[in-house]
Amino acid sequence: MKKSICVIGIGYVGLPTAAMFASKGHKVIGYDLNQKAVDALNKGEIIIEEPGLGELVKQVVADGNLVGTTECPEGCDVYIIAVPTPINEDKSADMRFVEAATRAIVPNVRKGAIVILESTSPPRTVQDLMLPILKETGFVLGEELLVAHSPERILPGKVIEELRTNSRIVGGINEKSSLEVKKVYESIVEGEIFITTSTTAEMCKLMENTFRDVNIALANELAKMSEELGVNCWDVIRMANQHPRVNILQPGPGVGGHCIALDPWFLVEKSQNAKLIHQARLNNDSMPKFVVDKIDSILGGLKGKTVTLFGVTYKPNIDDVRESPVMHIMDMLKESGANVRVCDPHANEKVENNFDIYSACDGSDIAVLGVNHDQFIGVDFEKMTKNMNNKVIFDTRNFWNREDVEKAGVEYILLGEGKEEN
Numbered sequence: 001m002k003k004s005i006c007v008i009g010i011g012y013v014g015l016p017t018a019a020m021f022a023s024k025g026h027k028v029i030g031y032d033l034n035q036k037a038v039d040a041l042n043k044g045e046i047i048i049e050e051p052g053l054g055e056l057v058k059q060v061v062a063d064g065n066l067v068g069t070t071e072c073p074e075g076c077d078v079y080i081i082a083v084p085t086p087i088n089e090d091k092s093a094d095m096r097f098v099e100a101a102t103r104a105i106v107p108n109v110r111k112g113a114i115v116i117l118e119s120t121s122p123p124r125t126v127q128d129l130m131l132p133i134l135k136e137t138g139f140v141l142g143e144e145l146l147v148a149h150s151p152e153r154i155l156p157g158k159v160i161e162e163l164r165t166n167s168r169i170v171g172g173i174n175e176k177s178s179l180e181v182k183k184v185y186e187s188i189v190e191g192e193i194f195i196t197t198s199t200t201a202e203m204c205k206l207m208e209n210t211f212r213d214v215n216i217a218l219a220n221e222l223a224k225m226s227e228e229l230g231v232n233c234w235d236v237i238r239m240a241n242q243h244p245r246v247n248i249l250q251p252g253p254g255v256g257g258h259c260i261a262l263d264p265w266f267l268v269e270k271s272q273n274a275k276l277i278h279q280a281r282l283n284n285d286s287m288p289k290f291v292v293d294k295i296d297s298i299l300g301g302l303k304g305k306t307v308t309l310f311g312v313t314y315k316p317n318i319d320d321v322r323e324s325p326v327m328h329i330m331d332m333l334k335e336s337g338a339n340v341r342v343c344d345p346h347a348n349e350k351v352e353n354n355f356d357i358y359s360a361c362d363g364s365d366i367a368v369l370g371v372n373h374d375q376f377i378g379v380d381f382e383k384m385t386k387n388m389n390n391k392v393i394f395d396t397r398n399f400w401n402r403e404d405v406e407k408a409g410v411e412y413i414l415l416g417e418g419k420e421e422n
């Protein structure tokens, strides 16, 4: 049955979710306080970069199935909360947007409606933050107002595909809520839908991202140990991963984005037992400084030197610079008196001093590969480095080919590669 659905928050998660529901014939309203995002939506345009999203939004807006508004709509069948859950300076969760969204629903919701939290949240958010607010409706929760947490798990860059094909977790406040919310997602999800409690669903989502963060922290620790002990960490990872039960992830300049770099803190805040998780966060957060210290030692000081950063987004082939470790590296370099030039074809309007591949290194003392965008595949290193002061490339991702770089007469330094002294 086609429903009226209000998606609260039309950002990286809410907009694709709204568009997917609209593409299945539901009447969807995207509610957001950001006038710019709402105006763009109503013109059928998007203000973020995500493959396939632009076309989908254009289509569903033209069909009249998706509209944007800055006022919370009344009487919808379903309200989906997809607002940001950032962290405060002290690493505690900032739940103001979830709270405000829940409060906005209260005067507008009708008896029998469904409220779903999609935003990644600390354990017990539905129980301790949302339910007391939703009680103010006067409806019997779980009977006259159904409530669940169904965490989004889509990978930026593959959002449309993953929304459809990923399995989904639905954690209702009771079985009736779970079953009704499952029916809602069945119209867009081809993967399996698992039913559980709201707090278990919150914990699942957090542990998925924490699993990845801890594994990356292990890889980053390996990179540091390798430099210390004269080992190439990339050889270690390649060979160790031949073991059928081992899968070490990739080291790099740190962990960015608005998910993996933040979510583990929600567990640290809530549980004294989250010690390994806490240490993993600290390990990953130490990587930008590790990279800057290495640039410093390669150049024999940073003051007055020029560094070119290839890729500043938080991961390849997207335009998102939120929590990007390479942005932190840029700030630290500037604070140390270095000049920074950038080459990032995705972060166009988001950074200053952004040049194309073949002029970015002009007058530069070092080129640092921070993010492996596809545009950096097959570059002509001779052309790229022709006007460099000092021909050296520091690759933090094991992305560029050493032989190709050296053939162009350029020194190649790799993160996590210690030199063995026999």
Ligand code: SAJ
Pocket (backbone or CB within 6 Å): 120, 152, 153, 154, 155, 156, 208, 209, 212, 216, 249, 250, 251, 252, 253, 254, 255, 256, 257, 258, 259, 260, 261, 314, 315, 316
């Ligand atoms: N990274 C490494 N080494 C690796 C893998 C990643 O350093 O081996 C870094 C990346 O460079 C990036 C960061 O980790 O800076 C995170 O990137 P990512 O691609 O691992 O993940 P996100 O943050 O874009 O998306 C994650 C996904 N979660 C998992 O894969 C468990 C996605 O499914 C979630 O929906 C999303 O978080 C979210 O919204 O929570």
